Amino acid sequence: MTIENTIFLLKDGSVGTLCLPDATAENGKAMLRYLYQVSSETPYTGRSAEDVALLTVEDQVAWLQKSLDSKDSISFICVQNGQVIGSCEVELLLWKRCRHRARLGLSVLKDYWGLGVGSAMLAHMLNILRGFNYIRQVELEVYETNTRARGLYEKYGFRITSVQPDALQLDDGTMLDAYHMVCRL
Numbered sequence: 001m002t003i004e005n006t007i008f009l010l011k012d013g014s015v016g017t018l019c020l021p022d023a024t025a026e027n028g029k030a031m032l033r034y035l036y037q038v039s040s041e042t043p044y045t046g047r048s049a050e051d052v053a054l055l056t057v058e059d060q061v062a063w064l065q066k067s068l069d070s071k072d073s074i075s076f077i078c079v080q081n082g083q084v085i086g087s088c089e090v091e092l093l094l095w096k097r098c099r100h101r102a103r104l105g106l107s108v109l110k111d112y113w114g115l116g117v118g119s120a121m122l123a124h125m126l127n128i129l130r131g132f133n134y135i136r137q138v139e140l141e142v143y144e145t146n147t148r149a150r151g152l153y154e155k156y157g158f159r160i161t162s163v164q165p166d167a168l169q170l171d172d173g174t175m176l177d178a179y180h181m182v183c184r185l
């Protein structure tokens with residue numbers, strides 16, 4: 001799905017752009033760099049840096065093209081000075097009985113945490129989803145120790161509906177529960 005470019009001000013006064021860029025090799029490389037960095041900086045993306053290292057630029061070019069063409073997902077990234085600094089994706093459930101549901105994922109590079117990038121992406125995505133009058137709820141999973149993400153989601157009206165025990169295993173073997181959260185649109 002194509003997305004109109006939208007600019008916003010970060011809390012430090014700099015400008016970020018929310019967009020879904022063309023599926024070029026250069027943009028594929030920028031996406032791969034982003035995924036590698038973000039998965040090295042936090043365990044909460046689920047996918048580890050080792051998993052990302054298996055991906056290729058071609059995979060990311062294909063992901064960009066699929067996102068542009070897709071009817072069952074909405075994706076955009078946040079770019080600043082040519083660098084990808086955040087990413088937000090929603091999977092739409094297409095079966096008639098589940099069409100009211102959307103599943104969200106979100107991440108931001110650590111250097112930019114606390115500057116309002118997560119808020120800007122989440123607010124933008126919720127606005128896009130409100131434009132689909134049949135989508136009634138947005139769902140996600142957040143790991144139990146991820147207080148920053150939980151705080152962000154609660155600020156936008158997400159509430160915990162259930163807990164999945166031992167959903168994530170950290171490198172040291174620690175198991176984390178996942179909270180399933182839902183936001184009614």
Ligand SMILES: CC(C)(COP(=O)(O)OP(=O)(O)OC[C@H]1O[C@@H](n2cnc3c(N)ncnc32)[C@H](O)[C@@H]1OP(=O)(O)O)[C@@H](O)C(=O)NCCC(=O)NCCS
Binds near residue numbers: 109117153
């Ligand atoms: C979670 C994440 C997306 C937040 O992005 P961000 O750009 O730092 O978020 P913002 O600066 O917009 O902060 C949003 C809100 O989060 C909440 N928040 C921030 N830090 C918090 C903390 N330490 N504890 C509790 N809530 C916190 C606040 O409500 C804040 O809003 P405010 O600034 O108006 O008070 C980012 O930290 C990230 O990418 N983390 C790693 C990947 C990840 O966890 N993704 C989510 C998977 S479910």
